Amino acid sequence: MTTSVRTSCSFGDYAATPARFDECKSSDGQVRPHWRPIADYLESLGPEGICERASTIEQLVYENGTTFNVDSDEGRLVRPWRLSAIPLVIDSQSWAKLETGLAQRTLLLEAVLDDLLGDQRLIKEKIIPAEVLWANPFFQRAYHKLPSTSGKRLHITATDLARATDGSWWVTSDRTRAPSGLGYLLENRIVTSRVFPQLVRQCNTRRLAAFFDSLRRHLRSLAPRMRENPRVALLTPGHDSYRDFEDAYLARYLGVTLVESTDLAVRGGQLNLKTLGGLLPIEVLWRHVSDRKCDPLELEPDSNEGVTGLLRAIRESHVAVVNSLGSVMAQTPALLPFLPAASRFLFSQPLQLPNVATYWCGGKKEFDFVLQHLETLVIRPAFAVSGAPPVSPSLLSQAAKDELVAAIKARPQEYVAQQKLEHSTTPVWSNEQLKPWHVALRCFQLQTNEAVEVLPGALARLSPLERELELSTVSGHLTMDCWVSSSQPIDSETTLLPSPSATIALKRSGDELPSRVAEHLFWLGRYAERAEAITRLLRATIVRISGESEIRDLPELPRLLAALAAVGQIEPDYAVAGLDGNLPSIEDMLPDSVNDLKQPRGLQSTIRSIVTNARSVRDRLSIDAYRIIQRIGTDTSESSIHPDENMGRVIERLNRLITDLLAFSGVANESMTRTHGWRFLQLGRRIERADQTAELLDATLVQPVHSETTLCEGVLEALDSLMTYRSRYLNLVRPAPTIDLLVTDETNPRSLRFQLQEIVDLITQLPTDSKIIGLGSDEKLASELLHQLRVADPTPLSEIDRTEKRSNLQLLLRRLIEGLPSLSDAIAARYLIHTGTTQALTGVIPTELS
Incomplete structure (x- = not known):
């Protein structure tokens, strides 16, 4: 943090932009009354205090993993969310007028959409030109007369607003399909409230919890059946979507199930969640997928984001979909000029909130x-x-x-x-100064059977360049928490926690794990274990070449390099004597390999896979576990090995990575309930640890070296078993006890036998088909591999035969190296295989205009 030479922060120094309405100051330069508590508080903090809180906000956003995906010339990039340290404040009187206009607009859009997809009176009466509907490439015949959900087509809508020079609000666009930004708005409030808790209360800021409580209750109320405790699912396009963070965030906050298309199936007209234990009916689907992609059978045929047969389930009223399919038509920009006339025709009322x-x-x-x-x-x-x-x-x-x-x-x-457009301005803390930036709002409305509830606040976006606000909400601008202040104290009783008097049926988690989630957890476990194995082996190797001994005096080094090549961290030529003459020296190559992006099985690729799989099951991981993974990904991607960087720095980086990986392992093991999700995470870990251990032992101990003490020490160190060995045998390091400890010792959590025993135990706890008699193929393979280790004798395994190899050990290890991938495939075939989408029956794919 940069220290400022100024000792105070005066709003008297803040200069609003001429010819623009300023949210903080009136035209005569006076701070508006509802801004006075903010101004006084920030002045009391001074520049250093504001900078400190801005740094805290940035750190909280980072720790919470608040990111968004954007498209660029380099592909889809993940960027951190940016949140201003100063909120935007709107007084309650101004908000009340805005609230009334937003509620009216929501009802109008509902009526217009219902008419366009129904009787089409507006077209017949020439209120809306027919071409606005028929020329729209996003209109599908399947939307016409499609049943609405509980009598409503629009449940959650958003309105983009700009404030003109005279202080009046103008609508720039509507979002009626699946408006984004609700989760980011909530995150902005939570973070800002943690940094300014007293100021939030002092300003009598209206709470957001009541709106989200209404949203949750409304979603549950839409269930065609089982309304007491229906299964509500949020359909997300997937972890590559720009909605990635937000969908996981909302699902966790509201307590709904986050699903992707591969998690769902329609059977007999009923939408179901595919789980390890079978199909479970879904009553309400909150979809964040484009209308035309929701059903590849009747809409866009090559969509992989929707569910085949969804429209049939809707027609038969077996599932409630929010917002209704076809709601995209209400956000058509060509519709804006005709909304005032539609309001007069349908409601005999003028629009209170005009369009630009x-x-x-x-x-x-x-x-x-x-x-x-x-x-x-x-x-x-x-x-x-x-x-x-x-x-x-x-x-x-x-x-x-x-x-x-x-x-x-x-x-x-x-x-x-x-x-x-003209946009109002508001103070932003930039370069230790208060500067006026242009602001645009996205407001959110919830339409229930009783009324339209407007969220008391908005997603505020800011930019020093007015034209940049015409981009989307995920275009990378600074955002700001929007407070609606009141002159009266605010009721803070509303919470999303259940009522203390509510009766909840007690239960334990069963088979309700989607197979997609199981698959990501399985591979998250595998990649986390692979990263730890590679990192430990790298550290053990680099520690040796950075010591006092000459490289030629390290008999274990060629075997450790062979192990690094076997696990895909370095080029195989380094492991073959005589082929490394034209390659960079080991002292240069090994530090560089830590950040080598070209090795598909190397450390960097493995860590990227950890982050990718964790993002896909973000709603299933604890906040602490996800923070650790985010730190692993960020620290590794931001680090770079410089040619002049010493080995000590490299080793320290590897130490931190091992610590973080162990922290994730500990949190996952101690905080996850023993459900099938935990079992698949552990299965991935145990299979990968067994595979990595077998590869390491095959590359190091099968072919003896003239000084096996140092080699065994290196292997024990790489497998985190050196302390255990020395507690048993002190400093007498020999191959036989080393092989026993790492291969056949059932008490060592790092041994091969321990892994196979855990694998067998985990598999037996997974759901089975009652129609199958006997063991499944995965159970048979796991049991056969465990048997090989149970009957193995460490003494023959350590013996060197006339071929000058430990052939018995090699034979056992090769059986494991070949059998473990087959075991992994068998588990995938039994639990983790998804079916593809069905091709379209009818329909023409529309071409989207950019």
């Missing part, structure tokens, strides 16, 4: 107006809502402008033009 002036080029009058006033407008796609910024003709070259005009003339119905 929007012109659909499909109308002759509007088309002419747009071409005549092109310099003062921005151009957007008429039907697609995307993160791409609008085109500002005033900023284009003449050639680009001519090309745009030609495109509009060729397909006028595909474009809308909007008035250039």
